[in-house]
Amino acid sequence: MTQSSKFFDDLGRLMNDAASVADGVRREAETAFRGQMERVVNDLNLxxxxxxxxxxxxxxxxxxxxxxxxxxxxxxxxxxxxx
Missing domain, CATH: 1.20.5 (Single alpha-helices involved in coiled-coils or other helix-helix interfaces)
Structure with missing residues (x-):
């Protein structure tokens, strides 16, 4: 394996990891937002x-x-x- 090939492999793994982390953060934010909105709606006695x-x-x-x-x-x- 050449030096540049290893670099691009490492960069690809890093980008995949970053995308996974970003997706996890997005899901966590959606869950927190959904929970907060449910509490607000319940408090409104709709x-x-x-x-x-x-x-x-x-x-x-x-x-x-x-x-x-x-x-x-x-x-x-x-x-x-x-x-």
Whole structure:
């Protein structure tokens, strides 16, 4: 093996090692960031989408029921009969 070949082999290994270290640092930073964001989101007491949709549907149903009861009450106040 020549001197320059050994140099390039060593340089290649060094670059591979540096790339591995950089990838490890990147993964560690992503993990730390993800953990911090999860803590922030949990502290905000955000509602889950499924819970929001279920509550929205319940409120819509209750709104319809309230409207029907208002009509019935208005009919009773005016002396009419409901169907």
């Amino acid at each position: 509602v889950k989408r499924e819970d929001y949709d279920a509550l929205r549907e319940l409120v819509a149903t209750q709104g319809e029921e309230i409207e029907a009861l208002r009509k019935e009450l208005d009919a009773l106040k005016s002396g009419g009969k409901t169907a």
